[in-house]
Amino acid sequence: MNEEIQVARRRLLKAMLATGATTALAGCSSGSLFRRFTEAGLPDHLGQGPVDMRPWARYPEKADLIMLADRPPLLETPMHYFKTDLTPNDAYFVRWHYAGLPTHVDLRTFRLNFMGAVKTPLQLSFQDLLTKFEPVGATVFSQCAGNSRSFFRPQVPGAEWTNGAMGNAHYKGVLLRDVLKMAGVQGNAVEASFRGLDEPPLQSSPHFEKPLTIDHALQGDAMIAYEMNGAPMPMLNGFPIRLVVPGWFATYWVKALSQITLRTEPLDNFWVKTAYRIPVTPGFTEDPKHPTETTTPLTNYPTRAIFVSPEAGGKLHKGSPCIVEGIAVDDGAGIRRVEVSTDGGRTWGDAQLDAVIDKYSWRRWKARWTPTETGTATLKCRATNANGETQPDYEWNHGGYRRRVVESLAVEVV
Numbered sequence: 186m187n188e189e190i191q192v193a194r195r196r197l198l199k200a201m202l203a204t205g206a207t208t209a210l211a212g213c214s215s216g217s218l219f220r221r222f223t224e225a226g227l228p229d230h231l232g233q234g235p236v237d238m239r240p241w242a243r244y245p246e247k248a249d250l251i252m253l254a255d256r257p258p259l260l261e262t263p264m265h266y267f268k269t270d271l272t273p274n275d276a277y278f279v280r281w282h283y284a285g286l287p288t289h290v291d292l293r294t295f296r297l298n299f300m301g302a303v304k305t306p307l308q309l310s311f312q313d314l315l316t317k318f319e320p321v322g323a324t325v326f327s328q329c330a331g332n333s334r335s336f337f338r339p340q341v342p343g344a345e346w347t348n349g350a351m352g353n354a355h356y357k358g359v360l361l362r363d364v365l366k367m368a369g370v371q372g373n374a375v376e377a378s379f380r381g382l383d384e385p386p387l388q389s390s391p392h393f394e395k396p397l398t399i400d401h402a403l404q405g406d407a408m409i410a411y412e413m414n415g416a417p418m419p420m421l422n423g424f425p426i427r428l429v430v431p432g433w434f435a436t437y438w439v440k441a442l443s444q445i446t447l448r449t450e451p452l453d454n455f456w457v458k459t460a461y462r463i464p465v466t467p468g469f470t471e472d473p474k475h476p477t478e479t480t481t482p483l484t485n486y487p488t489r490a491i492f493v494s495p496e497a498g499g500k501l502h503k504g505s506p507c508i509v510e511g512i513a514v515d516d517g518a519g520i521r522r523v524e525v526s527t528d529g530g531r532t533w534g535d536a537q538l539d540a541v542i543d544k545y546s547w548r549r550w551k552a553r554w555t556p557t558e559t560g561t562a563t564l565k566c567r568a569t570n571a572n573g574e575t576q577p578d579y580e581w582n583h584g585g586y587r588r589r590v591v592e593s594l595a596v597e598v599v
């Protein structure tokens with residue numbers, strides 16, 4: 186058997202044996218799986234930052250992450266993990282919509298099924314994906330559409346992420362278009378839609394299934410990935426294969442991908458017609474008092490810069506030089522510039538950009554700053570991409586999606 190299959194299965198078994206994945210995933214609200222800062226003490230990296238009262242949890246194959254919900258698991262990556270080019274698999278954020286997520290997959294029987302408007306109703310095994318297509322690799326940024334939702338004012342209901350529902354990873358897999366070519370897409374197909382192994386709680390609940398237009402599927406850079414950062418996909422991030430849609434929000438990155446349907450009519454399930462939509466207005470913004478009725482599915486990432494260090498509420502010392510650093514992302518055109526303000530936006534200076542990692546990767550930046558006055562300082566950062574797209578000072582939408590306003594960060598200078 187192919188060595189990579191063995192690695193994948195071994196890894197999975199090891200994780201399950203070590204932690205009892207099935208039980209842990211089924212009953213993770215038990216006290217032993219999470220702790221509060223007040224009970225456990227502050228983790229070192231938070232230093233003198235504000236006390237984050239959100240519980241932490243350790244799930245199978247995962248490090249301690251911030252837990253927004255346990256069933257289904259919504260786990261946020263702490264900011265200190267974003268100081269390196271790649272986000273480690275065990276620290277990568279987790280988001281599932283249904284608690285009925287897969288907890289084990291047998292690679293001997295697993296199949297990726299093709300249905301609908303295809304010439305050959307293919308069933309591909311994991312081994313087929315490894316051997317029948319040319320492998321490709323890319324470093325790609327992913328981000329939940331609701332990343333940073335908790336910063337919207339007025340607040341909006343939903344998963345109250347701070348900035349950690351994102352990450353950057355190297356994926357290995359096959360191009361979606363190569364796989365679709367083998368299945369043979371019929372000329373009348375308008376969409377390909379993607380479904381995973383997770384099951385809705387009730388028969389009447391809609392499967393989590395997301396579409397791409399047929400042009401995007403057949404001509405774009407979407408990948409079916411079987412490796413993340415040189416290792417099998419963690420179970421919670423979509424083992425054994427997931428869709429990677431470079432430059433597009435992670436809601437399209439269907440995990441534990443098991444079914445691809447070629448459609449002659451667009452899919453209009455709950456996940457398309459109700460959720461993950463933004464207003465159709467200039468700048469996608471709306472008045473909180475009069476939300477707009479006309480919405481459209483969100484798609485690609487807006488241009489945006491985020492602080493990684495210092496963290497909110499961090500303490501800096503007057504007269505001591507410090508490095509302010511962060512990441513910047515867009516939908517693949519490329520980050521051209523990041524500016525930083527240390528006086529609440531009155532004056533701006535250019536940050537230094539690190540080398541480009543990959544087309545759809547985040548780009549790292551840093552700026553030197555020596556605080557000259559004590560008290561609270563408001564830092565701001567904003568990015569501009571190669572198309573000239575930059576960030577607005579204010580924007581709001583009722584879903585709390587696609588945040589892209591200029592980032593603000595309050596730090597204490599002592």
Ligand SMILES: Nc1nc2c(c(=O)[nH]1)N[C@H]1C(S)=C(S)[C@@H](COP(=O)(O)O)O[C@H]1N2
Pocket residue numbers: 277278279280281282283328329330380381382383393421422423435436437438439440441442
């Ligand atoms: N099968 C399946 N895939 C899914 C989802 C899901 O609920 N089920 N959620 C999507 C959403 S909204 C996000 S943000 C990403 C999260 O990916 P991650 O858990 O690997 O970070 O998975 C996407 N793919």
Ligand SMILES: [Mo]
Pocket residue numbers: 280328329330331435436
């Ligand atoms: Mo998401």
